Amino acid sequence: MDRTKRVISTIAGFFLLWTLVCLIAAVAVCNIAGDRVLLSGEMLRYAPPQVSGLPEAEYSEMGRMIADYLTGRRQDFQYTYKDEDEKEITCFQPHEAAHMADCRGLIRTAGTLRWILAAAALVFFAVGIFLRESRKKFVAGIVAGFAAVAAVFLAVLLWGLVNFDGLFITFHKVLFNNDGWLLDPKTDMLIRLMPTQFFVSMGVRVLLAIAAAALAPFSAARTIQLAMEKKEQQEAHDAKTAVPET
Numbered sequence: 001m002d003r004t005k006r007v008i009s010t011i012a013g014f015f016l017l018w019t020l021v022c023l024i025a026a027v028a029v030c031n032i033a034g035d036r037v038l039l040s041g042e043m044l045r046y047a048p049p050q051v052s053g054l055p056e057a058e059y060s061e062m063g064r065m066i067a068d069y070l071t072g073r074r075q076d077f078q079y080t081y082k083d084e085d086e087k088e089i090t091c092f093q094p095h096e097a098a099h100m101a102d103c104r105g106l107i108r109t110a111g112t113l114r115w116i117l118a119a120a121a122l123v124f125f126a127v128g129i130f131l132r133e134s135r136k137k138f139v140a141g142i143v144a145g146f147a148a149v150a151a152v153f154l155a156v157l158l159w160g161l162v163n164f165d166g167l168f169i170t171f172h173k174v175l176f177n178n179d180g181w182l183l184d185p186k187t188d189m190l191i192r193l194m195p196t197q198f199f200v201s202m203g204v205r206v207l208l209a210i211a212a213a214a215l216a217p218f219s220a221a222r223t224i225q226l227a228m229e230k231k232e233q234q235e236a237h238d239a240k241t242a243v244p245e246t
Helices: 002-033 036-046 056-070 094-130 132-162 164-175 189-193 196-241
Strands: 080-082 088-090
Touching: 002 094, 002 132, 002 196, 036 056, 036 196, 056 094, 094 132, 094 189, 132 164, 132 196, 164 196
Parallel strands: none
Antiparallel strands: 080 088
16 A cells, blocks of 8 residues: 555656646746737737838737737637738638637637646646655656656757757648648748747747746756765764663
8 A cells, every 4th residue: 555655646646746737837838829919929020021021010910919819819810901002911811810719729729628627737736745655656656747748848949959940840740730830931920920939039938938847846946955865874873882781
């Protein structure tokens, strides 16, 4: 029974770390998708008017439209404005709107996962607290989970540094079941507004959030682990040096 409790505690600690990482990643994605100011600012930064063809004065409202659509506050994905000649310009074609509908579906999934992951994290944490006798194994599981997350994190980072295009393509093939994400910058404003540098910027924000989500519980677990080891060493030393009673 004790061995079973130790195994359960280790597994709970391991998956607690992974659950927290996935939870924060989902939260970060949803927050970014709904941040009108961030979206408009990053589009203007990486896709200025001379690149996108969109007047600078329209970026703020464009960011608002995209954020509202992705988070369900708006039902149609389209943006129109009037040029200097008062001619109405329609920005997006049907296939661009279809791709954004796929993206909105992913954001909704991430939003649902937030609650599931939060509940799972509470369960794993409760297991670690309930099995007090196996607390050492629980924190060891968290440390092991951090090692696994760090390995995956570094592998993805290295992949991106060596072959970002390959990572970018694989990422889209995994997330989307169609080729709607293959847009042409010559004809499609969506890809002009959101070039590779735009996605790199957003990706860095998500990765930083993941790093923080992994480091916080790891640091706490490692501190507890070291304290336990020190206590055990002290107890062993005291037992070794104790003077037997006569």
